[in-house]
Amino acid sequence: MYICICKGIRESDVQELGRAGLTCPKKLASSLELNDKKNCCGRCIKNIDKFVALAEEFSCSQSPVLG
Ligand code: FES
Numbered sequence: 112m113y114i115c116i117c118k119g120i121r122e123s124d125v126q127e128l129g130r131a132g133l134t135c136p137k138k139l140a141s142s143l144e145l146n147d148k149k150n151c152c153g154r155c156i157k158n159i160d161k162f163v164a165l166a167e168e169f170s171c172s173q174s175p176v177l178g
Contacts, residue, residue, distance in 0.1 A: 114162070117151045118144060122165060129166030136163050 112122050120143055133139055136159045140146055145156045155162070 114165075115143070115145070115155045117155070125162050125165045126169040129169035130171060132170060134163055134166045134170050136160070139163060139166060
């Protein structure tokens with residue numbers, strides 16, 4: 112599913128970055144080129160927390176849930 116129309120970014124793209132350990136808002140925004148004012152509407156950089164949450168969900172650095 113696309114989460115950024117301007118850049119054609121899919122959830123799986125952000126998940127892949129999370130798996131690679133990229134969960135910092137600045138690094139995600141930079142990697143996904145969300146600061147590109149010419150080619151972005153600005154919606155996604157304002158909602159970078161959603162990208163971070165998605166990346167963190169798939170980050171290997173998170174502790175496994177024990178149960
Ligand atoms: S929809 Fe992502 S920057 Fe426009």
